[in-house]
Amino acid sequence: MVTKNQIKLVVSLKQKKYRSQHGLFVVEGEKLVNELLDAGLKSYRIFVDDVGLAQKFERSELVSGKTLKQMSSLTRPSGVLGVFHMMGSEALGSNDWVVVLDAVRDPGNLGTIIRLCDWFGIKRLVCSIDTVDCYNPKVLQATMGSIARVNIQYTDLKGFLDKTDMPIYGAYMDGEPVYGSNMAEKGVLVMGNEANGVSDEVGKFITQKISIPQFGGTTTESLNVATATAILLNEIRRG
Amino acid sequence: MVTKNQIKLVVSLKQKKYRSQHGLFVVEGEKLVNELLDAGLKSYRIFVDDVGLAQKFERSELVSGKTLKQMSSLTRPSGVLGVFHMMGSEALGSNDWVVVLDAVRDPGNLGTIIRLCDWFGIKRLVCSIDTVDCYNPKVLQATMGSIARVNIQYTDLKGFLDKTDMPIYGAYMDGEPVYGSNMAEKGVLVMGNEANGVSDEVGKFITQKISIPQFGGTTTESLNVATATAILLNEIRRG
Numbered sequence: 075m076v077t078k079n080q081i082k083l084v085v086s087l088k089q090k091k092y093r094s095q096h097g098l099f100v101v102e103g104e105k106l107v108n109e110l111l112d113a114g115l116k117s118y119r120i121f122v123d124d125v126g127l128a129q130k131f132e133r134s135e136l137v138s139g140k141t142l143k144q145m146s147s148l149t150r151p152s153g154v155l156g157v158f159h160m161m162g163s164e165a166l167g168s169n170d171w172v173v174v175l176d177a178v179r180d181p182g183n184l185g186t187i188i189r190l191c192d193w194f195g196i197k198r199l200v201c202s203i204d205t206v207d208c209y210n211p212k213v214l215q216a217t218m219g220s221i222a223r224v225n226i227q228y229t230d231l232k233g234f235l236d237k238t239d240m241p242i243y244g245a246y247m248d249g250e251p252v253y254g255s256n257m258a259e260k261g262v263l264v265m266g267n268e269a270n271g272v273s274d275e276v277g278k279f280i281t282q283k284i285s286i287p288q289f290g291g292t293t294t295e296s297l298n299v300a301t302a303t304a305i306l307l308n309e310i311r312r313g
Numbered sequence: 314m315v316t317k318n319q320i321k322l323v324v325s326l327k328q329k330k331y332r333s334q335h336g337l338f339v340v341e342g343e344k345l346v347n348e349l350l351d352a353g354l355k356s357y358r359i360f361v362d363d364v365g366l367a368q369k370f371e372r373s374e375l376v377s378g379k380t381l382k383q384m385s386s387l388t389r390p391s392g393v394l395g396v397f398h399m400m401g402s403e404a405l406g407s408n409d410w411v412v413v414l415d416a417v418r419d420p421g422n423l424g425t426i427i428r429l430c431d432w433f434g435i436k437r438l439v440c441s442i443d444t445v446d447c448y449n450p451k452v453l454q455a456t457m458g459s460i461a462r463v464n465i466q467y468t469d470l471k472g473f474l475d476k477t478d479m480p481i482y483g484a485y486m487d488g489e490p491v492y493g494s495n496m497a498e499k500g501v502l503v504m505g506n507e508a509n510g511v512s513d514e515v516g517k518f519i520t521q522k523i524s525i526p527q528f529g530g531t532t533t534e535s536l537n538v539a540t541a542t543a544i545l546l547n548e549i550r551r552g
Contacts, residue, residue: 193528194527195527253551288433289433304540
């Protein structure tokens with residue numbers, strides 16, 4: 075039997091404050107819960123509202139549809155809600171490229187960027203404190219299982235950038251075209267905020283400004299930060 | 314004074330059926346309305362709920378906040394609602410790359426792809442009949458002004474692909490790595506549905522299957538169709 079206190083705990087995890095406090099986060103949907111389990115993440119509890127689903131998840135707890143709806147962030151709960159332990163963020167050494175995000179605010183963008191890091195084998199993602207929380211449900215929905223394979227750290231970027239001895243590339247509208255820019259073997263790629271790009275504060279640490287050439291001629295808008303990251307990571311890896 | 318019938322007309326444009334019937338569509342927000350006007354699109358009516366905004370838009374009509382809310386698709390209407398005439402879709406010749414979408418269903422993905430076509434100077438986008446409508450409000454929110462600079466056509470893909478004499482590239486998980494694949498000067502790039510990729514029916518016309526190499530090693534998920542399009546258009550243009 076699920077207790078009122080347990081329900082209250084799960085509901086509280088909708089807020090970042092309580093996620094950090096308890097070291098727990100919620101994902102919903104059979105597929106996503108399975109992906110995190112496959113990736114080796116430790117589940118705290120798995121709730122299902124159907125006997126068929128209960129058989130699919132070892133040690134899951136059967137609750138009523140009403141209770142699941144109470145715990146869920148979705149308008150139409152999917153029948154499976156997993157509560158997972160957060161991964162520790164190890165201080166990895168930097169033997170490869172590191173992606174740095176400076177105040178990326180949109181959960182869909184962060185989710186897509188995590189998935190891209192996974193695809194391109196980037197193991198380390200460093201986010202400014204004001205970047206959207208990677209355990210936000212909308213981020214998790216967009217990352218799929220990738221969240222388990224990329225080491226994500228929230229920190230003061232100035233401190234981090236000051237210490238690295240790798241070249242620091244920043245994505246700018248008026249940077250040097252990336253095609254000719256002879257990227258290093260390893261380095262740091264800084265992507266900026268959706269509306270304002272890389273902040274001046276972080277900009278001081280950039281050793282090379284790069285850009286994605288535009289072919290249309292008339293666009294005033296920049297590329298979305300997630301699509302720009304896709305193109306730049308591809309440029310880094312294609313060599 | 315806005316009449317009841319005009320309000321009814323604007324509300325009806327939330328549905329694709331009525332958009333097609335009237336040849337009209339709605340965009341909301343000062344920035345987006347301005348972008349479409351700057352891009353030369355013909356407005357049918359512009360409604361604002363504030364005198365200050367009325368002065369910014371020539372021939373705009375002042376309505377109450379309540380009326381604007383009635384016409385709006387947004388939970389928090391932005392104060393400016395423009396009704397625009399659809400662009401004609403000219404049968405352009407094919408002097409350059411054409412992007413073809415096979416049943417792309419997510420409005421955000423289509424919006425991002427239109428913006429990418431604009432960025433990379435792709436003038437022509439051909440969509441299967443079951444691709445999401447490009448005048449869907451969520452698509453428009455993601456395209457920004459790009460919708461005015463890319464010629465978008467909805468048609469039976471088999472008929473279109475059968476007639477082209479350009480090479481037809483299709484994005485597949487198991488295609489040839491795009492880095493080595495010596496792309497033609499001009500051609501057709503086919504991107505498939507979010508869940509199922511390129512359909513078998515359309516697949517028959519593909520002359521070369523291409524893929525984006527994966528570096529992570531363990532990912533089971535494919536890249537999102539919009540980020541994959543970003544990388545492939547960059548590959549095409551970078552030469």
